[in-house]
Amino acid sequence: MADAVPLIDLDASPRPEPGAAAPRPRLSAPRPVLILAVLVAALLTLAAATPPARTMEPILAAGGTAAAAFTLGPDALYTASFGANPNSESGIRRYALPGGEQLWATSLPQNVQNLTLDGSVLLARSGSAPRMSFLDATEGKVLWTLNEPNATVVTLSGGRALLRIDTDDGGTELRLAAARTGATIWSRLVAGVGEILNDDLFTDRPDRIVVLGVDGQVSTLQFADGSVLGQGELGVRLPAESDGTLPGDFVGVAVSGDQLYLSRRDRGRASLAAYRLPQLTRRWRTEGGPTGFVHDxxxxxxxxxxxxxxxxxxxxxxxxxxxxxxxxxxxxxxxxxxxxxxxxxxxxxxxxxxxxxxxxxxxRTLSVGGLELREDSKLAGRTWVAVADGGDGTVHTVGSMQTGAPYGCMVRRPYLACPTSAGPTTVWQIP
CATH class of the missing domain: 2.40.10.480 (Thrombin, subunit H)
Structure with missing residues (x-):
């Protein structure tokens, strides 16, 4: 680099003697011009050494139309295409991240509306039919299918699938199956299941299953083998259906960690009680306070x-x-x-x-996976993305995307995947 820069003599040229021949022009520069050139070169050097701004970078626009479902893996995006009707086949695809190339494509004889990834297993579920397909996430081949009426997958975690199958006589079968083969690990019949409550079922290592019967009986089961850890009675009966509102008479049961909370409003009288699991031992009870579903x-x-x-x-x-x-x-x-x-x-x-x-x-901001997605208040169809630096609320904006409302986005750092106004599911790399 230094060899390419000419040497400049900063000494002033001597005044010629009278009658002498004019000297050959020399490579000289006025001092202000020289200083400016040095400053410009220094600034260019500093600019080259400065790291690029912390901005989000689009790395993939998957397909030409909107996806019926998508999910993110540590190094891939998985998408499902819409079928022509609720019973038509869907196309499942895997795209590499951050490269963006399509790695495989598989057709399924079902209209897939939900994708769930657990390690090397991808679960594809229909929106209207009970059919579920478990695929090898690396190769795209179908490992096994489940097509039982009234069957749902409660959770897919740690290479295991917890199935709930409601029977015609009002009972419920809970079945833990191997995610890659469908082989039954354990199965247990439970009478009159209303809800499965515990909040750790969707973690990487679920430990227990808290089952609430419609008659108020609570059973805590070991996730690994289905054994009963404890049982108890709440002394209430669950409503036949719930639309999410809080009617005049209300029963709300929630589990957080090893605590169960029962909130009631009975003929205008409100109460809230806390119980320790798995034996359902009451810790405290209050009256006259708010009612609703409690969470940590x-x-x-x-x-x-x-x-x-x-x-x-x-x-x-x-x-x-x-x-x-x-x-x-x-x-x-x-x-x-x-x-x-x-x-x-x-x-x-x-x-x-x-x-x-x-x-x-x-x-109008959504918080997803440590990111804040804020609708632009002036320009419709634009959403700003900010990275939360910590729990104190400090953030810095890393860019924007074209999407009317930032619902349905998924974050698996360093990737953000969202539906967009143009149609394709787009993935950005987040600094």
Missing amino acids: CGPVLCIADAGRVSGLDPSDGSVRWSSPAWRNAWRLGEGTLLAYDQQENPESAILDARTGAVRRELG
Whole structure:
């Protein structure tokens, strides 16, 4: 580099003697011009050494139309195409990340509406029929299929599939099967199952299954072998159907960790009780407070009643704070919550979990996998993407994408996959 730069003599040229021949022109430059050139070269060198800006980069637009379903793996995107009708076949494809090349394509005789990935097994489920197909995620071949009426996959985790099969006599079979072969690991018949409650079923290593019967009986089973760890009676009967609203008489049962919470409103009287699993030992009970479904929010328990959200003391159920501004709130970081307000198209905010105070208003923003997806308030169809630096709510914007509403996006760092306004499912690499 140095050899390509000419040497410049900075000495002033001597004044010629009278009558002497004019000297040959020399490579000289006025001092201000020389200084400017040196500064420009230095700035160019610094610019070359400065790392690129932290921005998101599109690396794949999969297919020419919208996908019926998609999911992200650590190094691949999987998509399912729409069939011509609810019973027509679907195409399943795998694309490499970050390269974007299509690795395989498989046709299935079902209209796939959901894809779930667990290690080397990809589960494809229909939207209207009970048929389910388990595929080798690496090669795309079908490993086995399940086509039993009233059968659902509760969870696919750790190379195992937990199946729920409701029988005609009102009973329920719980069956744990090997994800690659379908071979039964264990099976147990349970009478009158209303719900399966525990919140760790969708983790990498589920430990227990908490089964709630329609008659209020709670059974806790070992996930690995189906053995009964404990049983108890709540003394309530579940409603035949629930549409998610809070009627005048209400029963809401939720599990968080090793705690079960029973919220009731009976002829206008509200109560909330906490039980320890698996023996269903009561820890505390309160009366007159909010009703709803309880979930863990770090320093508090969150409960959403009709028209407000409250933070409860986990040790005794007392109300620490309550706010009519929010429809619901969920744990975001250490000591923070993400809350959505009462609007039909809700806005969100970050709250202090201990006090309910607003730390930062987010507007129409979704929080997905540590990213904030915010609709542009002026330009329709554009969504801004910001990376959350921590639970305190600090973020930095890394780019934008063309999508009207950022629903249905999936994050598996360093990748973000979203439906787009143009149709194709697009994947970005996030810094």
